[in-house]
Amino acid sequence: MTLTNESPGAAAPFAPPAAGDVVVYRGLTLFDGTGGDPRPDVSLVVDGPLIRSVADEADTAAALAAGAELVDLTGHFVTPGLIDAHQHLATPPDRPAAEAVLRRLVHSGVTAVRDMADDLRQIGDLARAAMVGEIAAPDLHYAALMAGPTFFDDPRTHQVSQGAVPGQVPWMQAVTADTDLPLAVALARGTYASAVKVYADLDAGLVAAITAEAHRQGVPVWAHAAVFPATPGEVVAAGVDTVSHVTLLAHEAALEPLTSYKDKPPVDHASLVTGRDPRLAVLFSRMRDQGVVLDATASMWESEELTGDTPESAERARRNSELAVALTAQAHRAGVELATGTDYETAPGEPFPALYEELAFLVKRCGIPARDVLRSATLVGARSAGAGHLTGSVEPGKLADLAVFAQDPLADIGHLRTITLTVKRGRRFPRDAYTATATATRSRETR
Incomplete structure (x- = not known):
């Protein structure tokens, strides 16, 4: 039945063409x-x-x-459409700014983005608008976040939960040993999220329990490479599908026990930058065997935001870039699948997105062949977003x-x-x- 006063809805100038076209x-x-x-x-x-x-x-x-x-x-x-496997488009929500980033991405060959937790009220609408063609944008695949209660005094959690209590919303939940995990995962699924993101201040047992329940409900798990106090090895052992930030893998060689996200101990930098550290070799072997994708965000520490404007911040960024080069190259040699995430964006006036910088970093600094990097930016990126059956390669269907x-x-x-x-x-x-x-x-x- 069609009502005579039914609104046609918003214009969709970028809608996909119909079958038969x-x-x-x-x-x-x-x-x-x-x-x-x-x-x-x-x-x-x-x-x-x-x-x-x-x-x-x-x-x-x-x-x-x-x-x-x-x-x-x-x-x-x-090539297949490129995929940025690590973006944040609504922390805090700013619809015009997000649409400008998305417009530049889709005109730069990027057809999908993995959004790694934001205010999903806005991200969900952006994803819908991108899919139906109301805006010029890549497809968005996004995560609902879970972390320990102590994480939720982070200002970013307040930015993405405006009007509600941080840690008590379906897209960003505080989890403890007493949490009803089947309900928590179901709430996350209800946001139409593609995955649960495991972030911070959770021990190995909780990371494993969240992962098992999410997988039972058919939901992938995307994790920070170290969750504090859960180590990288414990995160991988939990069976997560992807891990983010190659420099966090350095905490497999931490010189002190991991405690919390805000209190990261020093790592064995001298051994790690050789690219031959045996502790990382064991970890990369397990990641390869389990099919865990590494979202390296390798070039992130060379962004203006993290380089900063003080000698101390510049030195911190330089050392982390050294780690990123060594560990990303070591992971690639070990056969770990890499996805190409950024976790930052170039300035609004720049003509091209940060993803181009990430791909260049992987080729020129990490020594990874361009063929492998383009595969990472396409098929592996699609798999990291849970969309490998839809996109990532040029194949019939x-x-x-x-x-x-x-x-x-x-x-x-x-x-x-x-x-x-x-x-x-x-x-x-x-x-x-x-x-x-x-x-x-x-x-x-x-x-």
Whole structure:
């Protein structure tokens, strides 16, 4: 039944195309994200939001004969859509700022983001608006957070719980041994979260109990690499799906017992920066064997925010960058799957996102081959977000999430900056459309 006064709702100018709206992308060189070599002169057939075929000459000919739109990408290099596996878009909530970040991301080849806990009231609406096309944005996969009660005097927990009590909201819960964990996980699921994030001030037993209950309910667990007092080894032993922040793994070699998130002990820096510390070798072996993904955020300590403006903050950042280089490279050599998260963003006036900096750091500082880094930024990133069945590789049946470059980023990771087009769920986002919008915005702001 249709009511005559039913509102059509908000405009959705970026909505995915409908099934039956067929586009052929022809002549491109394809890095499909599955691990194979790039393939030249490939054609892709996209039907609505989905990839219908890859390098299928018969289907390409049939689509063109039926009147499909043709997009000639001769000379261009195509990858799956990129994924930033660690963002915070609503701490505190600021809808215009978040939309500006998302708009830049989607025009830079980023088709999905893993949001690692925020005010999910806003994130949930941003995720909905991105999916249906009300805003220009990547898809958002987000976590509901659990931590010990002592964590909830952190100012950020108040920023994301405005109007309520920090630790007592479904998206950010204080957990103790007395918590009804089946109910707590169900409340987290009710926020439409993709995962539970285990954060701080929880012992090994609670980390394991949360993880077991979340998995029983079919919910992945994303954890800080050290949860304090739970060590990295205990976090991995709990069976979590991903761990974040490679420098926190250094606490597997802490010189004193771990106590709380706010009281981190020193680590064996001299041994760790060799990239051959045996304690980390054991940990990385277990992570590899269990399939635990490492969201390294390796370049984070070179951001302006963490470098700071004092000699002390700069030295702290330098030492942590040294750790990030050594441990990320060691993890990669050990066969640990890496996802490419950032946990920061470049300044609003910058043309490209922090994800480009992370990928360059992994290649140039950590010595990881560009082929492996692009796989981390696509298929592994999708798996880290629980979306590997939807996106992350260019295969029939998956979402038509693509990044198109004028030059090959495998030859030079700096060629990410030659992005010309993003396709997200079949909807095209030309880079020059973003450039024109950004230029107009800057012009208005300087009047």
